[in-house]
Amino acid sequence: xxxxxxxxxxxxxxxxxxxxxxxxxxxxxxxxxxxxxxxxxxxxxxxxxxxxxxxxxxxxxxxxxxxxxxxxxxxxxxxxxxxxxxxxxxxxxxxxxxxxxxxxxxxxxxxxxxxxxxxxxxxxxxxxxxxxxxxxxxxxxxxxxxxxxxxxxxxxxxxxxxxxxxxxxxxxxxxxxxxxxxxxxxxxxxxxxxxxxxxxxxxxxxxxxxxxxxxxxxxxxxxxxxxxxxxxxxxxxxxxxxxxxxxxxxxxxxxxxxxxxxxxxxxxxxxxxxxxxxxxxxxxxxxxxxxxxxxxxxxxxxxxxxxxxxxxxxxxxxxxxxxxxxxxxxxxxxxxxxxxxxxxxxxxxxxxxxxxxxxxxxxxxxxxxxxxxxxxxxxxxxxxxxxxxxxxxxxxxxxxxxxxxxxxxxxxxxxxxxxxxxxxxxxxxxxxxxxxxxxxxxxxxxxxxxxxx
Ligand SMILES: [Zn+2]
Numbered sequence: 001x002x003x004x005x006x007x008x009x010x011x012x013x014x015x016x017x018x019x020x021x022x023x024x025x026x027x028x029x030x031x032x033x034x035x036x037x038x039x040x041x042x043x044x045x046x047x048x049x050x051x052x053x054x055x056x057x058x059x060x061x062x063x064x065x066x067x068x069x070x071x072x073x074x075x076x077x078x079x080x081x082x083x084x085x086x087x088x089x090x091x092x093x094x095x096x097x098x099x100x101x102x103x104x105x106x107x108x109x110x111x112x113x114x115x116x117x118x119x120x121x122x123x124x125x126x127x128x129x130x131x132x133x134x135x136x137x138x139x140x141x142x143x144x145x146x147x148x149x150x151x152x153x154x155x156x157x158x159x160x161x162x163x164x165x166x167x168x169x170x171x172x173x174x175x176x177x178x179x180x181x182x183x184x185x186x187x188x189x190x191x192x193x194x195x196x197x198x199x200x201x202x203x204x205x206x207x208x209x210x211x212x213x214x215x216x217x218x219x220x221x222x223x224x225x226x227x228x229x230x231x232x233x234x235x236x237x238x239x240x241x242x243x244x245x246x247x248x249x250x251x252x253x254x255x256x257x258x259x260x261x262x263x264x265x266x267x268x269x270x271x272x273x274x275x276x277x278x279x280x281x282x283x284x285x286x287x288x289x290x291x292x293x294x295x296x297x298x299x300x301x302x303x304x305x306x307x308x309x310x311x312x313x314x315x316x317x318x319x320x321x322x323x324x325x326x327x328x329x330x331x332x333x334x335x336x337x338x339x340x341x342x343x344x345x346x347x348x349x350x351x352x353x354x355x356x357x358x359x360x361x362x363x364x365x366x367x368x369x370x371x372x373x374x375x376x377x378x379x380x381x382x383x384x385x386x387x388x389x390x391x392x393x394x395x396x397x398x399x400x401x402x403x404x405x406x407x408x409x410x411x412x413x414x415x416x417x418x419x420x421x422x423x424x425x426x427x428x429x430x431x432x433x434x435x436x437x438x439x440x441x442x443x444x445x446x447x448x449x450x451x452x453x
Contacts, residue, residue, distance in 0.1 A: 005051075005382070006029050009027070014376070015377060025040055033420035038377055054415075058389055062383035069127055069323070071108045093324055099452060104135075110147050114434055116320070117147070118412045119329070125319075128153070131174060140153055153186070154203075155204055159212060167210055179215065180218060180222060207234075208233075208247075223265065232268060235251075262285040267315075269321070270295075271309075279312050289304075293341040295322070307350045310359075318334055320334050335410075356406055382418075393409030
């Protein structure tokens with residue numbers, strides 16, 4: 001027996017379809033986990049097993065987060081790491097992260113996912129690259145399943161410690177053979193290649209300054225043999241460029257190409273310092289980018305040339321990045337910062353509110369190599385979010401409620417549907433006891449900081 005769900009009377013329904021239609025008094029009709037019809041409320045079925053009245057709400061495709069390190073939500077605003085650039089910031093945090101436990105991974109994943117979901121995100125990737133004390137990616141996958149978020153779990157890794165010229169301390173790196181073995185196990189256990197998949201695995205060595213060239217190459221060939229995506233950090237700041245020049249005698253883009261790390265199945269986080277040749281390479285190879293404006297500002301990495309990348313035809317998605325360099329995981333706030341930061345760098349017409357929303361929906365879907373999320377149209381996964389426009393932050397902005405979502409105070413959702421399931425109703429998560437999770441999270445955060453003293 002199939003179950004139907006009708007969302008109707010939306011103030012505005014943003015489809016992100018080919019025509020970028022926005023429908024006044026819009027409705028969506030869902031059967032099980034898939035959207036069956038989208039249009040004006042009057043033209044759709046009038047009843048369903050469940051009906052949600054979206055009067056006074058803007059309805060959007062669920063936002064897509066393409067870069068995160070959820071465990072870092074245990075180390076937000078750590079005093080020693082508040083004011084450094086990337087390499088200095090990492091050096092202060094590695095010793096703390098060395099004491100992570102499986103429970104910490106599980107609880108921090110739920111905290112980070114709850115924050116994302118409440119802020120309009122329905123699909124997220126997470127890049128977990130540190131596995132001390134028996135931590136496994138399985139801990140994140142279980143947490144995601146329980147909270148009900150669509151999840152691309154990236155099996156990160158670090159193999160080049162300080163003794164071999166890398167940045168991380170030796171005690172947090174792994175052997176490359178172990179990394180590849182565990183990655184294959186995860187793909188074989190969890191990866192779902194079907195449309196509407198809730199769980200996918202991504203092969204994701206942490207960065208060129210923490211793994212070897214061999215591991216980059218072997219990761220690419222493993223990913224391609226299983227048909228899964230590849231993800232890493234690239235060209236984040238000027239020190240990152242200098243390391244690449246000194247160690248490999250190449251720009252980061254040249255190094256990526258040399259290792260087989262370009263293609264529609266690859267996306268790189270940041271690319272703040274990607275040069276014009278790199279932008280052209282990424283455009284013609286359909287290589288994606290995760291833009292993380294808050295983190296780039298927080299670590300003073302610079303302003304990624306997103307306008308230029310979009311004009312060149314590069315696929316760009318949005319990422320909140322880890323909670324230790326943001327230190328928020330609010331997806332709609334990130335959309336706002338993406339719009340504002342492009343303007344700081346490249347002028348007031350560098351990015352509109354709707355272009356920023358497009359990066360966070362269609363852009364994210366493309367970067368994650370999916371054709372079933374990012375838009376509200378028949379045949380797409382039922383990932384839908386609703387924002388109440390009667391809240392204080394939107395007062396006086398209802399000339400254009402869609403733009404208001406981006407220009408005004410970043411809002412939380414009233415309702416969120418992921419894969420046809422209502423996971424947030426009346427602004428509250430239906431799948432977990434959030435109060436309990438936050439309390440446990442804070443206890444673990446203090447324990448983690450204490451262990452490093
Ligand atoms: Zn990152």
